[in-house]
Amino acid sequence: MAKIVIIDDEPAMVEVISTLIRDSGHDAFPFQSSKKAIEELTTISPHLVIADIKMDNLDGFDVLRECQEKFPQTPVIMITGYASVETAVDAMKNGAYDYITKPFKVDELLLTVKRALDYQATVKENTYLKKELKQKYRFENIVGTSPKMQAIYNLIAKVANTDSTILIQGESGTGKELVARALHFNSNRQHRPFVAINCSALPENLLESELFGHKKGAFTGAVADKLGLFEEAQEGTIFLDEINSMNQQLQTKLLRVLQERQIRRVGDTKSITINVRVVAATNEPLQDKIKEGSFREDLYYRLAVIPIEMPPLRDRLEDIALLANHFLQKNAASTGRDPLKIEPLALEAFSHYPWPGNVRELENAFERACALCEDGVIRLHDLPPQIIEQSASARPATAEGGMTVGQKLDDFIKIQERAYIEETLKYNSGSREKAASMLGVSMATLYRKLDQRPKSKES
Ligand SMILES: Nc1ncnc2c1ncn2[C@@H]1O[C@H](COP(=O)(O)OP(=O)(O)OP(=O)(O)O)[C@@H](O)[C@H]1O
Ligand SMILES: [Mg+2]
Known part of the structure; x- marks a missing residue:
């Protein structure tokens, strides 16, 4: 069942078209005022708009422009009263999907509507397919064969295709978002949207309206209705990243959403049922936040129906x-x-x-x-200083140190020599000239030892 907005300032015409639309099994939203219709577009989020070209105040072209801005995937069918093909062609050039002329035959109208809806479905699917190709985060994007990663793959495979809420915990950079995407793209929601939001990126009041949407006039600056991310993610997955930074008030609202599976736009009284799979992530252990009283324990249990713990890289070297x-x-x-x-x-x-x-x-x-x-x-000196430093201190510096045996003498000498040169370079803030002088070798020797061509300019 599609939502179809019908706009015509002739009451009889709106009436007739709406009845035909309803009879063919769709939801009709009739308007005689284009201004009112434009205001309601976001609330309705229509699959198709049918608008008369010639109206007082805002005409069909205004409606078309508005639709293209807000709903580029929603086709617009124009109605023209004069069989004036020229205006209709103009409208098509401006992006209208098709036009019908008054008076029209019932079959003609219904056929045009059907084609427009088919078109809309294809465009929408294509957008998802394209996005999906871009973000195709299946297992092959997650690299690692360590037992700890294999356990993660097994878990993803087991739970991806359920609707259970998942909480991914792990330090920064461990691949939490990759896993969230893998969960979505290995589920039967994969052709539906994957919507990600970082809860720490927005001030609290904005986050609420971002998640749940708002009614026009709900607060200063709410100049039009706004669709929230939960609604955008309908039938798909929403990824609530850095959930640990969500404030208590919003935690309470989120808890209610998870319990009731309904959201309410800010400033609205009516609830909207949602079918969205929720995956959340945190880079701070939520248990700690619960202990210190800044995270609701009941929300934690709602989120962590299935917990996934990402191993730090140092545990899977x-x-x-x-x-x-x-x-x-x-x-x-x-x-x-x-x-x-x-x-x-x-x-x-x-x-x-x-x-x-x-x-x-x-x-x-x-x-x-x-x-x-x-x-x-890529050689040692191409790596960031902190890594070189660690590796130098991990290697035995003197003959008395605990040495790794089993190396060829030649290799051992090269490694020690190289480490010593790197250290000296570092001591001299990377100046090769100073390092060479300190080491008592020529610049040419230093370059040879570093096994690289001289740079034209000394750093
Ligand atoms: N197992 C992995 N295989 C390949 N690339 C990985 C892996 N884990 C992480 N990455 C890469 O490392 C970067 C960080 O990963 P991701 O954004 O998923 O981490 P995160 O846990 O969400 O981090 P943060 O908490 O900082 O947001 C990304 O560019 C991602 O592609
Ligand atoms: Mg992340």
Whole structure:
């Protein structure tokens, strides 16, 4: 059943068309005033609009313009009284879907309506398909074969296709959003919208109207009705990111929404039933917030029907090599060049670092290294200073230190020498000239040892 808005200043005409529309099984919203109709558009969120071209005040062209702005996917059929094809063609040039001339035959009207609705359904589906292609976050985008990640995949596969509310907990950068998308795109809601909102990104009052929408005039600045994200996500999934930052008042409202499966737009008295799967994420343990009294325990239990705990990267260091490869491929795809390589020493440095920013930090380190890298191979000195530092302190610095045995002497010397050079460089704030002088070698030797071509300008 489609929602169809009919606008004509001739009462008899609105009446006839509305009756025909209702008889064919759709919902008719008749208006004699185009101004009133335009005001109500957002509330109705129509699948199709039928408007007379010639009306007093705002005419059919105004309606068309308004529709295209607010509902670009909603087709508009124009009615023209004079069989004046010229105006009708003008309307089509301006984006009207079709036109009918008065007087019209019933079949003609119904056929045009049917075609417009089919068209609307296809456009809508195509938009989702396109979006879906762009955001196709299935399992293959989540990299890692460690037992901890395998447990996550198993859990996603098991619960994706249920309607249970899910709470994803984990430190920043552990892949919570990737998992939320994987849940959606592996569910039977996958052709419906996935709507994400970061609850910490908006001031509290704005967040409420963003989530639930508002009525025109509900507060200063509410100049028109606004559709909330819960309604936009109808039949799909809403991802409430950083739910930990939601204030108590809104927590109470959200709890009610989860219990009643109904929302109310800010300033409205009527409730709207929603069918939306809720996935929430937090980068702070909610249990701590409950203890300190800033998060409602009852809401926590509503959200965490199925909890998913994302492991920090330092607990699955065995995934780093795969992730490294993934980011090198990603970089190659975006630059159109062959994938860069990474020297073993640099790769090893990754596993000596605690990764407080998790996979996001690793990804950023790669982006930086790919940009700095000069000869197709990422080397230790291309990595961010804090990683080099950690890896240097993790490696035995003197012969008395606890040494890793099993290396070839040559490799051992190279690694020690390299670490020492990196340290000296760091001490001299990256100045190769000063480092060479301190090490008592020529610039040429330093460059050879660093295995890179001299830069034209000293840093
Ligand atoms: N397992 C993984 N495989 C591949 N890429 C990953 C993985 N985990 C995270 N990433 C990448 O790291 C970045 C951060 O991931 P995501 O945004 O999902 O993390 P988050 O947990 O939501 O972080 P935050 O709490 O900071 O919002 C993204 O670019 C994502 O593609
Ligand atoms: Mg996130």
